[in-house]
Amino acid sequence: MTSETGRIEAFSDGIFSIAATLLVLELKPPAASLPFWQGIAAQWPGYASFLLSFLFIGIMWISHHRLFSHIRRSDDALLGSNLLLLLGVVWIPYPTSLMAQAVGTPRFRDAAIFYNGSYLALALLFNLLLFTCVWRGLVDRDYSGVGNIVRQYVAGPALYLLCLAITWWNVPLSLAINGAIALSFLLSPDATPKCRANEGKSAR
Amino acid sequence: MTSETGRIEAFSDGIFSIAATLLVLELKPPAASLPFWQGIAAQWPGYASFLLSFLFIGIMWISHHRLFSHIRRSDDALLGSNLLLLLGVVWIPYPTSLMAQAVGTPRFRDAAIFYNGSYLALALLFNLLLFTCVWRGLVDRDYSGVGNIVRQYVAGPALYLLCLAITWWNVPLSLAINGAIALSFLLSPDATPKCRANEGKSAR
Amino acid sequence: MTSETGRIEAFSDGIFSIAATLLVLELKPPAASLPFWQGIAAQWPGYASFLLSFLFIGIMWISHHRLFSHIRRSDDALLGSNLLLLLGVVWIPYPTSLMAQAVGTPRFRDAAIFYNGSYLALALLFNLLLFTCVWRGLVDRDYSGVGNIVRQYVAGPALYLLCLAITWWNVPLSLAINGAIALSFLLSPDATPKCRANEGKSAR
Amino acid sequence: MTSETGRIEAFSDGIFSIAATLLVLELKPPAASLPFWQGIAAQWPGYASFLLSFLFIGIMWISHHRLFSHIRRSDDALLGSNLLLLLGVVWIPYPTSLMAQAVGTPRFRDAAIFYNGSYLALALLFNLLLFTCVWRGLVDRDYSGVGNIVRQYVAGPALYLLCLAITWWNVPLSLAINGAIALSFLLSPDATPKCRANEGKSAR
Numbered sequence: 173m174t175s176e177t178g179r180i181e182a183f184s185d186g187i188f189s190i191a192a193t194l195l196v197l198e199l200k201p202p203a204a205s206l207p208f209w210q211g212i213a214a215q216w217p218g219y220a221s222f223l224l225s226f227l228f229i230g231i232m233w234i235s236h237h238r239l240f241s242h243i244r245r246s247d248d249a250l251l252g253s254n255l256l257l258l259l260g261v262v263w264i265p266y267p268t269s270l271m272a273q274a275v276g277t278p279r280f281r282d283a284a285i286f287y288n289g290s291y292l293a294l295a296l297l298f299n300l301l302l303f304t305c306v307w308r309g310l311v312d313r314d315y316s317g318v319g320n321i322v323r324q325y326v327a328g329p330a331l332y333l334l335c336l337a338i339t340w341w342n343v344p345l346s347l348a349i350n351g352a353i354a355l356s357f358l359l360s361p362d363a364t365p366k367c368r369a370n371e372g373k374s375a376r
Numbered sequence: 377m378t379s380e381t382g383r384i385e386a387f388s389d390g391i392f393s394i395a396a397t398l399l400v401l402e403l404k405p406p407a408a409s410l411p412f413w414q415g416i417a418a419q420w421p422g423y424a425s426f427l428l429s430f431l432f433i434g435i436m437w438i439s440h441h442r443l444f445s446h447i448r449r450s451d452d453a454l455l456g457s458n459l460l461l462l463l464g465v466v467w468i469p470y471p472t473s474l475m476a477q478a479v480g481t482p483r484f485r486d487a488a489i490f491y492n493g494s495y496l497a498l499a500l501l502f503n504l505l506l507f508t509c510v511w512r513g514l515v516d517r518d519y520s521g522v523g524n525i526v527r528q529y530v531a532g533p534a535l536y537l538l539c540l541a542i543t544w545w546n547v548p549l550s551l552a553i554n555g556a557i558a559l560s561f562l563l564s565p566d567a568t569p570k571c572r573a574n575e576g577k578s579a580r
Numbered sequence: 581m582t583s584e585t586g587r588i589e590a591f592s593d594g595i596f597s598i599a600a601t602l603l604v605l606e607l608k609p610p611a612a613s614l615p616f617w618q619g620i621a622a623q624w625p626g627y628a629s630f631l632l633s634f635l636f637i638g639i640m641w642i643s644h645h646r647l648f649s650h651i652r653r654s655d656d657a658l659l660g661s662n663l664l665l666l667l668g669v670v671w672i673p674y675p676t677s678l679m680a681q682a683v684g685t686p687r688f689r690d691a692a693i694f695y696n697g698s699y700l701a702l703a704l705l706f707n708l709l710l711f712t713c714v715w716r717g718l719v720d721r722d723y724s725g726v727g728n729i730v731r732q733y734v735a736g737p738a739l740y741l742l743c744l745a746i747t748w749w750n751v752p753l754s755l756a757i758n759g760a761i762a763l764s765f766l767l768s769p770d771a772t773p774k775c776r777a778n779e780g781k782s783a784r
Numbered sequence: 785m786t787s788e789t790g791r792i793e794a795f796s797d798g799i800f801s802i803a804a805t806l807l808v809l810e811l812k813p814p815a816a817s818l819p820f821w822q823g824i825a826a827q828w829p830g831y832a833s834f835l836l837s838f839l840f841i842g843i844m845w846i847s848h849h850r851l852f853s854h855i856r857r858s859d860d861a862l863l864g865s866n867l868l869l870l871l872g873v874v875w876i877p878y879p880t881s882l883m884a885q886a887v888g889t890p891r892f893r894d895a896a897i898f899y900n901g902s903y904l905a906l907a908l909l910f911n912l913l914l915f916t917c918v919w920r921g922l923v924d925r926d927y928s929g930v931g932n933i934v935r936q937y938v939a940g941p942a943l944y945l946l947c948l949a950i951t952w953w954n955v956p957l958s959l960a961i962n963g964a965i966a967l968s969f970l971l972s973p974d975a976t977p978k979c980r981a982n983e984g985k986s987a988r
């Protein structure tokens with residue numbers, strides 16, 4: 173194996189891609205009693221739920237990919253904390269589907285609390301993984317960008333906690349903030365276009 | 377990792393293979409009230425839907441594989457546009473299953489519009505991915521065949537738009553054209569038997 | 581990428597592993613009206629169907645793995661014939677589940693014909709893949725064992741045709757023969773314990 | 785391929801990750817007749833079942849990963865015994881879901897016997913795989929830690945047999961012991977933090 177972490181990444185990729193794909197099974201054909209396009213339109217919470225889940229899981233995969241491109245060794249603590257993170261990834265479709273069903277019902281706030289709370293838990297699991305890597309010295313020592321990753325990760329739980337607090341005040345705003353946080357993680361922590369820019373430089 | 381795009385391909389392979397396999401879950405046993413072979417025959421729209429979805433997703437995987445064999449670096453824009461393409465891939469089983477249910481009903485035209493429209497969107501997402509690669513300079517500079525890939529990709533949205541327009545005039549013809557477009561993508565853009573012909577030449 | 585066929589194998593591995601796993605979703609809890617162990621026992625056709633599907637798909641994966649360990653290049657014809665084979669692999673859970681439901685009903689013979697016929701089709705698709713590789717010259721030229729693989733593969737359709745013919749005479753015997761054919765494919769065509777024995781020798 | 789066992793690991797990773805993810809499909813939305821949080825709370829056996837299955841399968845994957853990091857060659861016997869182990873992995877979600885449904889019913893003891901018995905079978909399959917590797921000489925000869933792995937694996941069936949026997953006496957205690965055994969397998973057999981400690985030493 174060229175990389176000691178290769179098989180951990182392969183297992184993680186499998187989990188991420190299955191979790192991202194499963195929600196398409198929840199998309200049901202529109203009710204036969206409605207005209208076709210009206211039936212399609214009535215299903216929008218299901219489509220929105222599918223879209224959100226897919227993008228969130230995709231963005232989490234990108235974060236995971238970026239972090240692992242700097243991990244050089246694996247140990248038992250990494251295996252354990254990565255497993256807990258993957259548990260969180262697989263969990264996400266469930267609160268998303270609960271929220272899709274609660275749109276337009278009196279349960280909307282409760283479902284959004286459950287949903288935003290799940291993201292807070294996931295942000296904490298990402299931090300657990302990162303600090304395991306730093307604490308055990310598994311990260312590439314040459315890599316000067318670890319500080320950038322740490323800053324981006326540490327901000328996560330704080331932002332999702334704020335998002336959770338806003339849910340009691342304004343549910344749609346809290347969901348919009350949740351989406352905005354995810355999009356902010358799409359940007360590389362190095363704030364450069366290349367995702368492995370630093371490594372590229374040191375190799376030249 | 378031997379290739380900088382290796383893990384992007386692994387994640388994409390997972391998504392493609394799950395999306396290709398999921399529709400077998402939609403195949404239901406024939407009704408117990410019919411004689412066995414008559415029940416099997418009555419399920420033909422389900423079988424056709426499974427066959428089409430599988431082949432389309434397989435052909436899209438081949439296109440994706442061909443494109444990535446010429447991508448040498450990855451960056452944030454590639455990660456993002458690849459994620460959008462994968463979203464389109466995972467979506468395809470849904471319009472396919474809607475169309476399978478609409479065969480022989482007054483909803484056939486509407487379902488075909490939804491189906492052909494989804495393919496048009498997917499062709500646009502493939503172009504977004506290709507132009508991201510060209511614009512960011514991620515493609516192998518030695519590769520003379522980029523022009524061939526660009527020509528094949530650019531033709532996609534035009535052909536699917538034509539196909540969508542024909543749906544209002546003749547639904548079965550539009551579906552036949554849709555299938556023919558997919559088969560045309562099975563042929564290598566280089567019109568040579570080897571899928572990585574250029575690399576093969578340079579290695580000799 | 582170290583091997584030109586690496587990503588074809590990754591996509592195929594994804595399809596094989598999902599197809600092998602999906603049937604566990606068909607296992608239903610035993611009826612609550614029966615005592616626990618009696619309910620478990622009454623589900624035996626479901627368990628047998630799950631076991632058979634898993635082992636058949638696993639053995640097909642082993643055959644695929646053995647063949648690909650001797651393929652050195654890929655081309656469009658290989659991509660196409662591999663895709664058709666994967667279509668057959670994903671199809672297998674469906675006739676298996678039909679047969680599980682037909683146990684002990686008058687439909688048992690018809691379901692077994694459908695089942696054995698599906699295996700005949702799959703054996704033909706395996707031959708299509710092998711002859712594509714030989715015809716296009718994609719197989720390792722140093723490998724003296726190609727003749728052994730060809731002999732094993734060519735026997736497949738003949739044996740499954742016999743198996744299909746026996747179904748009209750004796751259904752349980754035909755199913756036993758079907759299982760025996762699969763187990764015979766578990767043995768390496770080289771009739772040596774090491775699956776890549778030949779390559780091992782040439783490397784020394 | 786850099787490693788002769790690379791594709792066996794890829795297929796196994798696919799099976800492990802799908803089996804780990806499938807149970808999220810069993811999580812149903814809480815009953816609409818209950819207040820939201822009360823409905824969530826009433827689903828605890830489903831959540832516990834999902835959590836247990838995921839962690840057990842994850843820990844089995846870690847064990848499999850550790851064993852394969854010391855396997856240098858593959859042969860027919862390895863392919864066959866690995867396939868039997870994967871069959872056991874895919875089976876686990878079924879007894880777990882039966883037990884989740886039996887919580888608080890008179891079937892609890894019977895379901896726990898079925899569940900603990902399945903783990904005993906799986907521990908035996910892990911031993912079959914290990915002894916196949918040792919017997920056929922497939923394990924890294926330099927690796928001094930084989931004795932540690934053998935000790936950990938041999939203890940498995942004995943512990944799960946004890947666990948099964950306790951089920952007749954005290955069901956919750958047997959389940960707690962089952963969980964404790966799994967956690968003990970999370971620790972590396974070398975009792976060192978690095979999972980590939982030996983290889984690390986020889987590389988220095």
